[in-house]
Amino acid sequence: MSITSLDDAAWDSPWRRRPVGEKVALSIGLILVALCTPAWPGTLFVSLIALAAILGFARIRPRALAQAMAAPIVFLILGGVSVLVSVGTTKDPATVWWHGGIFSIGPVSARQAADLVAHGLAGTLALMILALTTPMVDLLTWMRRLHVPDALLEIANLTYRLIFVLLDTVFTAHEAQKCRLGDAPAGRLNGYRRRFENTAALMGSVGVRAWARSNRLNDGLVNRGFEDALVTLPVQRSGSWTFKLVTLLVIAGSWAACWPIAGRLWR
Amino acid sequence: MHIAEGILSPTECAVWYAAAAPFVIHGAREVVKQVKDHPENKLLLATAGAFTFVLSAIKLPSVSGSSSHPTGTGVGAVLFKPPVMAFLGMIVLIFQALLLAHGGISTLGANTFSMAIAGPWVGYAFYKLTKKAGGPDALAIFLCMVFADFSTYCVTSFQLAIAFPDPTSGIMGAAGKFLSIFAVTQIPLALAEGVLGILLFRFLAKV
Amino acid sequence: MTESLLTTESLCATHPGRPMVLSEVSLDMRRGVRVAILGANGSGKTTLLRCLSGSLEPVSGTVRRGGTVLKYSRKALREHRRSVQLVLQDPDDQLFSADVTQDVSFGPMNMGLEVDEVRSRVARALELLGADHLAERATHQLSYGERKRVAVAGAVAMMPDLLLLDEPTAGLDPAGVVQMMAALDRLRDAGTTVVMATHDVDHALAWADEALVVVDHHVVQGPIDELLSDESLISRAHLELPWPLALANRLGLPGRPRNLEEVVGMLGERPAQLAG
């Protein structure tokens, strides 16, 4: 996955023009459902709704979603496996399905593992509704309403802008190093020692340039009239009552629907 | 290594948010104070945040071929002090969650606690202790980076263990499992970052 | 003679800890007169622009805007920047927001204008720069040429009388240069006086009315075709003759053509002499 593919999707998303608040409500609401309801069937409902919202309504390319989900899925599998396999001497081998040495797999550990994977998958999918449709800058501008101090939001906004400037620097400088065999120097263990030095030189030079750039950007902004605040236009987006209503119904409905199937509303 | 969205229970999410909150608020206050007197610090702090984020795009050299990326909280702790790192670290974690699907929002409290609070404080403590004991700078930096990484990884493992205690050996058994399964990537990472820290500071001293 | 917007008298300037960059510079920028500041890299073009924009305080001498001497208090500088805007060479040194509209809105918002007024200024500035289609885009997705035009739009949105541009065409490809020059023409029609620092003598000759050549810490001001024909000045300034003037020199043409059209016109008129 390219490091900017989620961001690219967010900027090009057809939902970009929706009010940020609506998207936050849907995404966070579904995360709450995924967290609070029993794994069966709550997380299934959330996953399906999130998939429908992302791929169906927000028309995000399936590829972008697949790329976004790859890393969390690896984490969930690793986590799931470590939960599934229990360690220690079992008191009663009859209660486990399989055991070998100090390892065993039983109904409790299996349920835990399934919970972990199901909650994780549903939660991440729900979060992706926001991540794939809302550029960071929109979210941060919206957060002014939450009375987060402006200075903090300005720092976050500058961070966001600078991430892309620095990423460009890192990729280009790394490529330049590779051209001169920086990643494959001669020597023992594929030039392990020099590779370390080269990586440190890369990080160091990017760091030094980042620092110089922050000074230049500060000068540039002072020149534009920056004294103590970086005020910009508020985001103006017209909301939709239908969207708000559907969000409410979907969240309440999926939560309530757990009752007849699982017999409870809490996990 | 961040805990993915959704896998901690609501109670745990709330507890870790509550645990992280005082540190983050303290850090945020510190930041607001710093930029009030010196608006140019906004750019500097943003650059530090962006740099920490971008570091995770640099692949560390490794013998095994597994890919690992530096966390950089140790450097940040030395340069900006742990309180500021608590705030910057949380910003970076939000960005990682939304731009890389790495971590999450409900687990933000837990991840902030491990990466932006425990890591920098422990690393910084090792840095200060080594300096106080008259140890060389290189050793102080090395220990700071190694233990910033290492403590983050230990705290995360315990957070997962509390959430998913082992049916037979309990929380400690589960912690052992998580510690060992992630050790493959995390211990070499911590050591690599320590070495890198020395080389980095040596590089910066020359420039 | 049209109204003076900005003048300097015996300006000496440098950066902290450096030898003097500019010495005894006196110049005059008048409304509607297109000025090209020409000089080699490192000659002091950018230092001069910084003095004019107020971001660098001269060691001695004065900058006057419309007759009043520029002071360096916060308030006076704020006033100065409303009418004199500087755009730096590297757009990444001044674009701070990831959102184009937000970035361009900074200047007008900072001036304390109403939100509606800001919106209309942003739209107008982007339109003048031929960048209205970029309003909703991410800064980091733009090409270098697009970022350059957005950076200029950020200054234009403040509606300055005088716009100072540092190397506006550097790094642009031919199409990018054409777009930038067209935008500068629209700005001129809209009443903004544009001054640019550049080492691209061909474009400068085709565009500007006057030149300020920065040479040996001093500045020579005059009509651009005259200064750029002065071979000794050009060589001292480490520049080169623009090709139309170099060709005219070599062929012994008496005029000072500024571009392809004028060269063609002259050669068409004077073929007999060439036969010699």
Next chain:
Amino acid sequence: MTESLLTTESLCATHPGRPMVLSEVSLDMRRGVRVAILGANGSGKTTLLRCLSGSLEPVSGTVRRGGTVLKYSRKALREHRRSVQLVLQDPDDQLFSADVTQDVSFGPMNMGLEVDEVRSRVARALELLGADHLAERATHQLSYGERKRVAVAGAVAMMPDLLLLDEPTAGLDPAGVVQMMAALDRLRDAGTTVVMATHDVDHALAWADEALVVVDHHVVQGPIDELLSDESLISRAHLELPWPLALANRLGLPGRPRNLEEVVGMLGERPAQLAG
């Protein structure tokens, strides 16, 4: 026909998550032939250079060096980079070390050469680039033009057969361009084949033997004066005619002058026709 150093066949290339940048590109770079890669910003010049240098793996098609197909294993790339070197546009992306000598030695040191050999290569590379007087300087004290030449020296010290330069003259003032072009001539005399990507058609025409024009994701290869006279190709590629060719076109001269001298020569010869 001289020996082929690098060829591509039906090369298609792009960056992750982007539409195709280059499609079905077949080209041939021969020893001693100066090639200019021409195209607008964003047309894919840099992508092409990245494929040729091995740092970007094409989606399909092949790159061949001296007849053998380039593989993307670490070992094969190491071999490739010993004979093909790429220098990127911004020298700051290339320079990692505090001082010039140390930086230029980066490549030879990574090659695992003896210290004495490294020393002599560094000295030789700096000399070829006309930068021997900079050997002891700190990289951050250099001017932009000096940094650009030191960056090229870093690649030259690896003694490649083929040197790929991305926009070597961009951002340089006239004096800097003259120094860079003189250095490229010395490199050619020393047996290095140089290829440069540029959008500066005037300099390209004066310097190169062949052109590769990147247009609509494809590449057209041919003699540079021929391709740059092709108005339809130039307009599709969003470039502009170099002034000597534009002038010759307008005056109806039959030849293809490459620089001021040739234009003067032609006009001197053919004054009669102009009279009509």
